[in-house]
Amino acid sequence: MDNGLIFQPLKFRNLTVKNRLFRSSISGRWDNYDGSGTQTRINWEESFARGGVGAIISSFVPVHIRGRILPNYAMIDSDDKIPFWRKVGEAVHRHDCKYILQLSHSGRQRDNPGVENFKEKALSSTSRSDTFHGLLCDAMTIPQIQDTIRHFANGARRAREAGLDGVELHASHGYLITQFLSSAINDRTDQYGGSLRNRSAFLLEIIQAIRKEVGNDFHLQAKLNAVDFGDALYPWEKKGNTLEEGIQVAKWAEEAGVDAIHVSIGNIFPHPLLPSGGFPPDELNWWYGTMISSGVRGYLNYTMFHFKILRPIFTFFWGRTKKDHPVEAVSSEYSKEIKKNVTVPIINTGGYQDASVIRRVIAEGYTDAVSIARPLIANRSLPQVFASGGDLPDKPCSFCNRCLVNAVANPLGCYDVRRFGGDHDAMVAEIMTVFRPSQFQVSAGD
Amino acid sequence: MADEMIIRTKQGNLVDDIQTSPVDDYQRKFRLLLILIPSLILVMIALYLIWYFTSDRPLEHADIHEHFKYGSIGSEPGGSIFTPVGGVLPPYLVFKTLPAVCPDKLPGGYASLGLVYEPGHDLPIGISRRRRLGIDQVGLNCAVCHTGTVRASAGAQPTIVLGMPAHQLDLERFFEFVTACTLDDRLTADNVFMKAKEMGEPVSWMQRLIYKFVLIRRLKEQIVQGQNRTGPLFRDSMPRWGPGRVDTFNPYKAIQFNWNLNQLPHDELIGAADFPSLWNQKPREGMHLHWDGNNTSVDERNLSASLGAGVTPVTVDHPSLQRIHDWIWTLPPPKYPFPIDQQRVARGETIYNQHCAECHAFGGGKTGTVESLSQINTDPFRLNSYTYVFASTQAALYPESPYQFTHFAKTDGYARQPLDGIWARAPYLHNGSVPTLWDLLRDPQQRPTRFIRGYDVYDQKRAGFVYDTPESKSSGFLYDTAVPGNGNGGHLYGTKLSDDQKMDLIEYMKTL
Numbered sequence: 001m002d003n004g005l006i007f008q009p010l011k012f013r014n015l016t017v018k019n020r021l022f023r024s025s026i027s028g029r030w031d032n033y034d035g036s037g038t039q040t041r042i043n044w045e046e047s048f049a050r051g052g053v054g055a056i057i058s059s060f061v062p063v064h065i066r067g068r069i070l071p072n073y074a075m076i077d078s079d080d081k082i083p084f085w086r087k088v089g090e091a092v093h094r095h096d097c098k099y100i101l102q103l104s105h106s107g108r109q110r111d112n113p114g115v116e117n118f119k120e121k122a123l124s125s126t127s128r129s130d131t132f133h134g135l136l137c138d139a140m141t142i143p144q145i146q147d148t149i150r151h152f153a154n155g156a157r158r159a160r161e162a163g164l165d166g167v168e169l170h171a172s173h174g175y176l177i178t179q180f181l182s183s184a185i186n187d188r189t190d191q192y193g194g195s196l197r198n199r200s201a202f203l204l205e206i207i208q209a210i211r212k213e214v215g216n217d218f219h220l221q222a223k224l225n226a227v228d229f230g231d232a233l234y235p236w237e238k239k240g241n242t243l244e245e246g247i248q249v250a251k252w253a254e255e256a257g258v259d260a261i262h263v264s265i266g267n268i269f270p271h272p273l274l275p276s277g278g279f280p281p282d283e284l285n286w287w288y289g290t291m292i293s294s295g296v297r298g299y300l301n302y303t304m305f306h307f308k309i310l311r312p313i314f315t316f317f318w319g320r321t322k323k324d325h326p327v328e329a330v331s332s333e334y335s336k337e338i339k340k341n342v343t344v345p346i347i348n349t350g351g352y353q354d355a356s357v358i359r360r361v362i363a364e365g366y367t368d369a370v371s372i373a374r375p376l377i378a379n380r381s382l383p384q385v386f387a388s389g390g391d392l393p394d395k396p397c398s399f400c401n402r403c404l405v406n407a408v409a410n411p412l413g414c415y416d417v418r419r420f421g422g423d424h425d426a427m428v429a430e431i432m433t434v435f436r437p438s439q440f441q442v443s444a445g446d
Numbered sequence: 447m448a449d450e451m452i453i454r455t456k457q458g459n460l461v462d463d464i465q466t467s468p469v470d471d472y473q474r475k476f477r478l479l480l481i482l483i484p485s486l487i488l489v490m491i492a493l494y495l496i497w498y499f500t501s502d503r504p505l506e507h508a509d510i511h512e513h514f515k516y517g518s519i520g521s522e523p524g525g526s527i528f529t530p531v532g533g534v535l536p537p538y539l540v541f542k543t544l545p546a547v548c549p550d551k552l553p554g555g556y557a558s559l560g561l562v563y564e565p566g567h568d569l570p571i572g573i574s575r576r577r578r579l580g581i582d583q584v585g586l587n588c589a590v591c592h593t594g595t596v597r598a599s600a601g602a603q604p605t606i607v608l609g610m611p612a613h614q615l616d617l618e619r620f621f622e623f624v625t626a627c628t629l630d631d632r633l634t635a636d637n638v639f640m641k642a643k644e645m646g647e648p649v650s651w652m653q654r655l656i657y658k659f660v661l662i663r664r665l666k667e668q669i670v671q672g673q674n675r676t677g678p679l680f681r682d683s684m685p686r687w688g689p690g691r692v693d694t695f696n697p698y699k700a701i702q703f704n705w706n707l708n709q710l711p712h713d714e715l716i717g718a719a720d721f722p723s724l725w726n727q728k729p730r731e732g733m734h735l736h737w738d739g740n741n742t743s744v745d746e747r748n749l750s751a752s753l754g755a756g757v758t759p760v761t762v763d764h765p766s767l768q769r770i771h772d773w774i775w776t777l778p779p780p781k782y783p784f785p786i787d788q789q790r791v792a793r794g795e796t797i798y799n800q801h802c803a804e805c806h807a808f809g810g811g812k813t814g815t816v817e818s819l820s821q822i823n824t825d826p827f828r829l830n831s832y833t834y835v836f837a838s839t840q841a842a843l844y845p846e847s848p849y850q851f852t853h854f855a856k857t858d859g860y861a862r863q864p865l866d867g868i869w870a871r872a873p874y875l876h877n878g879s880v881p882t883l884w885d886l887l888r889d890p891q892q893r894p895t896r897f898i899r900g901y902d903v904y905d906q907k908r909a910g911f912v913y914d915t916p917e918s919k920s921s922g923f924l925y926d927t928a929v930p931g932n933g934n935g936g937h938l939y940g941t942k943l944s945d946d947q948k949m950d951l952i953e954y955m956k957t958l
Contacts, residue, residue, distance in 0.1 A: 296472045
């Protein structure tokens with residue numbers, strides 16, 4: 001098939017990307033414990049650039065230590081991190097690929113807070129613990145909110161100083177900015193809670209602070225939830241923001257100065273609908289234990305994962321709403337509605353792997369580009385497959401999400417042993433290639 | 447800090463908790479809840495079970511008549527669930543279903559034994575119900591032996607007279623039936639449940655568990671124990687009590703004192719006597735009570751009588767007994783329910799005052815005292831069944847309490863009793879060996895030697911219950927005065943009066 005549409009450049013106000021394929025934000029625990037970067041991350045990011053994506057959205061990059069989701073994630077919390085990110089940018093740029101750094105703050109959603117955060121509860125819009133793991137938090141004070149806005153602006157400045165191509169605000173998937181945006185989470189009664197406008201104030205003030213810090217000529221995009229689906233896992237939880245509210249937030253973000261909207265769904269992460277696909281209980285039994293003490297529901301969840309007889313209880317809840325959504329292009333319908341209401345380009349994420357689907361969503365106005373994470377882990381060369389006219393690689397991603405569950409404990413990679421003919425050693429060998437610089441790599445993925 | 451750690455390490459304790467996280471703090475509270483909530487539930491279950499098995503809830507009756515008829519005096523089994531004491535009847539469900547479980551042993555039901563039923567009550571008069579040891583129990587109360595029936599004719603409805611001797615009740619057969627059916631193979635928990643269901647009696651799951659796994663087996667054991675103790679009293683060779691009579695003290699010896707009855711003289715085991723009346727106790731205080739006059743305290747006599755109903759010092763309900771005491775203290779004797787010839791009454795009063803009043807009228811010089819056996823010369827068995835040893839043993843009951851017996855004493859004869867309500871106290875003499883007043887006023891040689899007891903049609907002429915009609919013969923118990931303990935001799939007072947004088951005297955005595 002002619003995949004020319006996918007390879008048309010996408011022009012933003014301050015950035016042009018060579019094709020419509022973005023590597024979505026994803027990372028393993030590659031870096032040093034203190035958040036300083038390593039060669040492994042450079043290897044990791046470069047491997048996607050070499051595969052042919054037009055732009056890479058970095059991993060979750062905390063703007064402050066209290067906003068970390070896992071240790072060993074490179075941060076951008078201080079100026080001394082700038083040289084590392086410059087190295088990352090340079091490595092990616094060598095492959096004509098853009099690099100957008102995702103400015104992030106976990107809020108209460110800290111899978112493993114690390115020793116630095118061990119003694120303190122997380123910061124959030126609320127003091128109610130998260131609904132999945134029971135991660136504890138305290139509602140931020142106004143000074144803490146102002147400080148955090150500052151951290152985001154400083155992060156953007158550092159990204160620009162590092163020569164990166166733009167920044168993305170991670171305002172989806174239940175992290176700190178979502179915790180303010182979502183009516184299911186934000187229970188504040190001050191100027192940052194209550195009405196949608198008030199709940200959006202934190203995001204909009206961050207956008208304004210960034211613009212003030214880096215100016216209007218630096219690419220800034222926001223990853224937003226079109227819909228929260230807050231009750232997808234447990235029906236007794238609140239639904240959160242509706243599509244209408246998602247559209248309104250996107251419009252305000254555009255007005256505030258973002259150059260693109262990255263559309264996703266789900267006010268927790270992982271969420272039954274995102275990442276698309278499965279949630280394998282065998283892997284959860286092996287690896288969820290690493291975060292068993294992070295939240296107050298860890299033991300309960302682990303018990304559900306550990307005992308086979310109890311797994312159907314959890315999988316019932318997890319799979320309850322999945323039947324209403326496709327695995328591929330899971331949020332495309334909502335992306336289309338956002339796109340209708342804003343003028344800036346739209347990037348949509350969630351279950352993209354098949355070129356025929358990608359062509360369709362771009363051609364039919366669902367989105368301007370797609371971002372892909374897990375299918376690219378399985379096949380770094382997916383853009384090349386598309387470029388050569390293919391719709392799917394030989395061994396496509398199964399959307400099993402074993403990579404997701406392993407990420408909290410193990411090097412990130414494809415853990416679907418079926419894709420390696422059942423050869424566990426071959427699977428591990430492939431995963432371990434990330435530790436070798438590109439010039440030494442001999443990878444099936446390239 | 448460092449020193450402390452070194453010391454603890456030297457002691458081999460390498461697992462110090464030196465810091466906690468917010469999650470730890472939360473989970474510590476949560477774990478506490480995890481322990482507390484199940485513990486609380488367990489405690490609540492335990493408290494419920496303790497309450498369930500230790501609560502003592504009699505069926506209360508505000509009306510004194512209802513209380514007398516159906517109220518508990520504490521004769522149901524009680525004490526500890528591990529070692530229950532007291533009671534002579536099986537639990538409520540078993541008691542109620544027994545006639546259905548063993549219909550061949552009691553075709554007419556409990557009513558055929560002379561127990562009196564009233565409409566609206568599932569238990570007969572004299573049977574109380576009380577929740578003890580986790581189940582509904584039944585027991586005997588005063589009314590079982592002290593409620594009689596009277597009919598004007600064979601076709602008439604019986605009148606129930608409270609406080610009257612239960613002349614129609616065959617207590618011996620009643621106990622025999624309960625014992626035999628309880629030990630019958632058909633008496634199983636499932637059979638009891640089935641019969642209860644047929645009777646529309648709900649059985650909770652807890653009751654089912656108790657009946658199925660504990661109670662029936664224990665009940666049979668208890669019945670066998672009781673049978674072993676009292677067996678000698680019910681041997682075929684022993685005289686039968688017959689309706690309206692009970693051996694007051696011999697079962698007492700076996701049940702309360704665990705005496706081996708086989709070691710007692712044979713004749714001592716014969717002691718059946720008539721149920722007395724209960725009314726008008728106030729003027730009796732201080733008189734020699736019981737047939738042989740062995741006690742001069744109404745309260746002691748009452749308490750002692752309750753022991754015969756199955757009460758023990760552990761299970762006795764003193765407040766309930768006090769209510770009965772207060773009621774019978776002034777309960778008037780029943781009025782004679784048939785026509786009275788007032789002319790004869792006037793004449794009879796004179797005869798009464800001349801021949802009877804000194805020993806039998808309230809205020810009489812000898813009333814309430816004991817006449818020696820050599821003088822009265824009535825049957826000696828009842829007197830001899832109450833022994834010196836037994837009297838002294840009774841003092842051991844209720845030790846160190848206000849209820850300890852202090853008035854029991856061995857006598858040498860029978861008490862001269864007041865004759866209030868005497869028309870309703872037939873048959874006469876302590877052992878009920880003379881069916882009517884008319885016969886009592888005859889020479890012992892002329893008194894009937896074999897007559898029917900337990901028939902409740904009243905003989906208005908002879909003043910007593912009909913004992914020689916075809917109807918009475920077909921439904922009563924044949925009393926034979928030749929049987930040991932049944933002798934009808936003695937008490938020759940008034941036997942020399944003319945027939946007309948006797949008729950006058952009887953007419954007057956109907957008014958007492």
